[in-house]
Amino acid sequence: MRFSITLACLLFFSGANLYAVTDVLALRADSLNIHENGFALHSLHWRFHIADDTDYSNPVIADSTWTIAKTMFGSTTKPKGWTGSGWFRLWLKVDESLTGKMLAFRIGQNGASEIYLDGKKIAGAGNIGKTKAETRSERTPFKVFPFMLTDRRPHLLTVRYVNYEPAFPEYVGFQLWVGSYGQLAAGALYGLKMNTFLLASIGAQLALVLLHLTLFAFYRRQRLNLYYSLFVFSTAAVLYLRYLTVGATDPYVQRLTADLFEAGIIVVAFLAGVFLYGVSYDRLPRKRIMCIALLGSLTMLYYFWPNSIHTGATASVVEIIYFMLVVTDGMYALIKAMFRRKPRIWLIGAGMFTVVIFYLFIGSDILGLMKGNNQLIAEWMSIGLLAMPVFFSIYLALDFAGINRSLTARLHEVQELSTLNLLQETEKNRILAEHAESLEQTVAERTREVRSQAEKLREMDILKSRFMVNLTHEFRTPLSLIIGPAGLLATKAANAAERKQGELIKQNAQQLLLLINQLLDLSKLEEGKMEIVSVETDILATAAAVLKPFAGDAAQKQITIDFKCAFSRLHGAIDAGKLIMILRNLLSNAVKFSLTGGKIIVNITIEKEPENTFLLLKIEDQGIGIVNTKLPYVFDRFYQADVSDSRLNEGSGIGLALTRELVELLGGKIFIESTESVGTTVQVRLPITNLQASIGNEHFSLLPNRKLMExxxxxxxxxxxxxxxxxxxxxxxxxxxxxxxxxxxxxxxxxxxxxxxxxxxxxxxxxxxxxxxxxxxxxxxxxxxxxxxxxxxxxxxxxxxxxxxxxxxxxxxxxxxxxxxxxxxxxxxxxxxxxxxxxxxxxxxxRYRREEAWKPAASSLPPKELHFMDKVRNIIEAQLDNERFSIDMLCDLVALSRAQLHRKLKSTTGHSPGDLIRMVRLQQALTFLKAGETTVAEVAYKVGFGNPASFSTSFSNYFGYAPSEVKNS
The missing domain is CATH 3.40.50.2300 (Response regulator)
Structure with missing residues (x-):
């Protein structure tokens, strides 16, 4: 009997179509205990029929015409007629050892299913609705569904399975195990325990991450803490995704977490490589990091590529290959670091070696030490995986200890240096105290000397001022004697030339008198002897009188002077003499520093305040301007903003100094603004009383005389x-x-x-x-x-x-x-x-006339002139046989006008261009005739004479003998 049942099972498993009375699966106790998960019913052939409104769980309905199919299929092995739903039937019975015993089913699927036994529903997962929208997929990873058979007759097992939109298109279908209830319940409980254990492992790893991140925060130079934290955190994240994938009840959530899990493995591999490189090298090898990052990106792209021909298993193999490549390269770098005798690096190697040993001999159970006990394997693997953090912690502890010892030694050195520095500082303070005492004595002596010198300088300054005053007074007498006769000469001269010379003497003597008066005014201001004399003054008439004398200087530089005022009549009490000096000095500077063709604008306005009235003078020029760094010093005496050789900036340096002191004496203020290469604006604000003004528009211009420039x-x-x-x-x-x-x-x-x-x-x-x-x-x-x-x-x-x-x-x-x-x-x-x-x-x-024209002495001309003469000679000799070669052609070839070439040659040689052409031809003819190789007529043609008779005449006139006499002479 046992033999016949076994034979029937073998024929059934081999795919034979024996679906008669013997088409029944006989379950025995020993067949259910072959595997801890029970007997895999999904490995058998089932009867399949597409879903319709009929309840095919009823044993009365015949299934002999149904399609033979597997319950697990993908896109390539779908049952015939599969459109997303169908019925699967299988007949089974139990032997006497299982009769009346509690049995159980366990189903694994990612759709919706219902399990019937003899037409009675005993289990299900998800919800099978009437429409696709009402259908809900569900997983039951840790559930078992009990049942009991009380006799040994055949019973019909029916599974209705629906999956219209599979989360895993490559794994459509369901898996169904049968076994004793205790056996399957223990397996499900073990799965729950393993998932819980997984959470505990994740928590431990996150604790390690927090620890090493804290160490990194306190000691950033040790970046290994950061690399290790990232590596362990990514591992914990992948394990958590695994936890979600195993325990997910929604297939679509399972698909999402599964994809993230696969991507996380690539990230873990990359960070493992970074960690191993960080341990092995002093600096991360950027090229290697970029290489493994690129390979990881390609691996992830391969896994997630849409409509890819690869299967999930193939993608996993690619991920494993990438993981092994990265870890192998990291271990290679680690081994090289060991050979370089990097301190304590062997600890990291020992940790990695331990993990590999546990993975090979415990996780894979190659030697059979665990005897297939998954729980025992998981427990030992958990212990093994702790080797890396333990060894790494020891590595860091020893590293910190080394750093601590080094810091202690450095601290000891610093203390010794501090003690030495303290002694040196004490000695230095003693020396400084001695020097300070010596310096105090020196300073006291120098102070006495400076005071004495200052007193002498004050005396010398008084003497200098007195000398300048006396000297300028002495200058006034001879200047008066110069100005007077010069005026008489200018008015009573016999001719215009003498009158012009007298006027020239008078103008320059008056200019010198003006400079002397400015020096006297400065001396008076310095001594406080200058008084203010306020009188009724016509401001507009005074300004016009000051402007007009500058017409000549402005015309010389093509400068236009514009005078503007918003009043047609402007009278007030002010010191007119000082106002004239202020205006004259400012206008003199404006003209002097303006560029040719520029413009000067003089503007007069009034500013009223509740208690005072002010006269505002504004003078703008379009000149060279003043550099910003020199602007604060322009009012200093004898200061010049530009001390270059250009007369454009020439001056005495006393005009602006006198102007400021006059403005301040009158109780006013002066302001200056300037931009280099743009121009300068000077504004004067003077108090005025008894103001009488009429609104209007006073404007006139002093235009330059253009003919002076020609x-x-x-x-x-x-x-x-x-x-x-x-x-x-x-x-x-x-x-x-x-x-x-x-x-x-x-x-x-x-x-x-x-x-x-x-x-x-x-x-x-x-x-x-x-x-x-x-x-x-x-x-x-x-x-x-x-x-x-x-x-x-x-x-x-x-x-x-x-x-x-x-x-x-x-x-x-x-x-x-x-x-x-x-x-x-x-x-x-x-x-x-x-x-x-x-x-x-x-x-x-x-000398050119006496010497042979084109053979002057080497030193007779400068190099430039000699080069020019050689150029002219070469041009004439190149055109020697050209009868039509003329002066105009020579001018074109030397790129000069006829007049320019004439002046140049006459000034250099005393000969005109025509004379030189003739001389060169005749001298060259003499050379040919002396050679005796040609006739006179041939020579005439060679040197550009079209008529031999004309040549003979010119030759005789130049040399004093005929061409035919050259050989005789």
Whole structure:
């Protein structure tokens, strides 16, 4: 009997279609105890029929025509006709040992199911509704469903299973185990215990995380605490996801937690690698970290890729391979660190080795030590997994102990150094006390000396002030004797030239008198002797009278002066003399520091307060401005914001100082604002009484005379006698030099360096006389450019300067100046230097006439001029046989106008361009004739003569003998 039942079971398990009376599963006690979970009914073949309204749990209904199917199937092994629901039937019976015994079913599925025995429902999971929307899936991982069979006849086991939208499409179907109730109940209880144990393990790991995070917070340099905390936290998180996955009753929640669990394994592997790298290396290897991060990302992408052809098992294998690769590489780094003898690193290796040993020999039970007891395996694995934190804690404890010992030693050293420093500090304080006492004595002596010197300086200052006052008073007498006769000369001179010279003397003497008066005013202010004299004053008339004398200076720089006032009549009591001095000084500075072509705006307004009335003067210019760092010092005596060589910034440094003291004497205030390269605005606020004003609009402008800037510019200048170019920014001095030299030379004049340079290029003068200090382009730059230009390099330069120091002269020689003349100069000296420089140039021309034209001595010309002459000679020789080669063609090839080339060659060699072309041809003809290889006619054609007879005539006139006589001579 036992043999027949066994044979029937084997045939049933092998898939034979024996569904007659013998198509019944016979259950025996020994078959139920094969496995701790009982006998797996889902491993057998079942009868399947699609679901409809019929109750197929009724044993009366025949199933011989039903489809043979497995209860566990995926997308590739679905039962025929499966659309999401169906009935599964299996006949079974028990032997006498199980009759009347309490048995149980345990079902594993992710849909909704109902279990019937002989048509009676004994269990179920989820809810099978009439529609898809009413159906609810559910899992019962820890439930068992008891039943009892009291006889040995066949009984019908029916399972109705529904899963329209499976959470796990690859695992559709159900698993069903049968066994004794005690056996299955114990297994379910064990599962609950293991889940509870899992929570306890998670709690322990989170405690370790908190501990090591606290250690990291107190000692951030030990980053291993952070790496370990992240690693353990990720492990605890994965275990918690496992706990949720095992115990989930909702299949969709189970799917979500299962996917997160798989992703968490990849994260755990990555953080395990980071931890092992952090232990093994002093610094994390960034390339390795990036490599394992990239591999982990690819692994996760592979797992979560939609519609992927891989199965869950395949994805798990990929995850395990990634995990093993990362851990293996981390262990390799750990082993290398051991060989490098890194302190205490062997503890981490021992912890990892222990985990691996427990995993291989306990978790896998390769040696069979646990005899398949899962509970015992889980308990020993829990003990084994504690090896890593224990060893790591020991590692950190020893590391902290080492650090503590090191800190103790350092503290001892610091204490010794502190003691030594204290002794040194005591000694230093003693030395400092001695020095302080010595310094006090020295300071006392120096103080006495300074007081004595201060007293002497006060006496010297008094003497200096007295000397300046006396000296300025002495200056006034000879100035009066100069101004008086100069006035008579200007009014009673016999001719216009003498009247002009007298007026020039008078104007400059008055300017000198103004400077002397300012010095006297400063002395009076310093001694407190200057008084305020307030009188009724016409403010507008006074301002207009001050403005008009500046018309000439403004015109020289092409500056427009605009006067604006909101009143047509403005009278009041004020010190008119001091108001005039204030306005004059401010306007003088505005004109002096304005750029050419700029504008000066003078604005007068009134400001009224409850008790006082103030006159507001505002003067704006468009000049060079003042640097912010120098602005606070502009009111200091003798201070100049710019001490460069440019006359644009020339001045005495007393104008603004006197202005401020006058304003303060009158009880007013002065303000100044300036932006470099934009301009300066000065505002004066003066108290005024008895104000009488009429509303209106007073406005007038002083416009520049444009013709003054065109002085000396002539397109057709006569070519007779030496031509001089005078470059001087001071109008009167420029006119004086022109008058002094005009009797013997032709004169060109320019008010600045840029215009002078243009005139030099245009007219090619025989001599340039230039001032050193000029606005814009100074004398050094003018001289340097003249000597650099090929067109003007031969022109001698005479430099006029008020600076006669060695440095100034040396710089002039460096840029190519030919002579220096210091100011003030005598006219005879200027005339002698001019004649000497021109005479030298004429002697050089005569030398060219005497010598063979194109073979001068090497030192006869500067390099620039010699280069130019070589260039001209090469051009003429290249066109030697060209009969039509002309002066115009030569001008085109040297890129000069006809007039420029003529002046250049005449000034350099004394020959015109036509003479030079003829000379070169004739000299080259002489060379050919001396060689004796050609006839006279052939030579004539070679040197550009179209007519041999004309050539013979020119040759005879130039050399004094005929071409045919060359061989004889």
């Amino acid at each position: 002085e000396g510019e002539h397109d057709n200048f006569p070519d007779e006698g030496p031509l001089l170019l005078v470059i001087e920014d001071h109008d009167q001095l420029r006119q004086f030099i022109s008058t002094a030299l005009g009797a013997q030379f032709r004169i060109l004049t320019a008010p600045d360096g840029e215009k002078g340079l243009r005139l030099a290029e245009k007219h090619i003068p025989d001599l340039v006389i230039t001032d050193l200090m000029m606005p814009g382009m100074d004398g050094y730059e003018v001289c340097n450019k003249i000597k650099e230009l090929e067109l003007t390099s031969h022109i001698p330069v005479l430099m006029l300067t008020a600076r006669s120091g060695t440095d100034s002269r040396t710089k002039g020689w460096e840029v190519g100046a030919d002579a220096y003349l210091s100011k003030p100069f005598e006219v005879a000296e200027l005339l002698a230097l001019t004649e000497g420089l021109i005479r030298t140039r004429i002697q050089l021309q005569e």
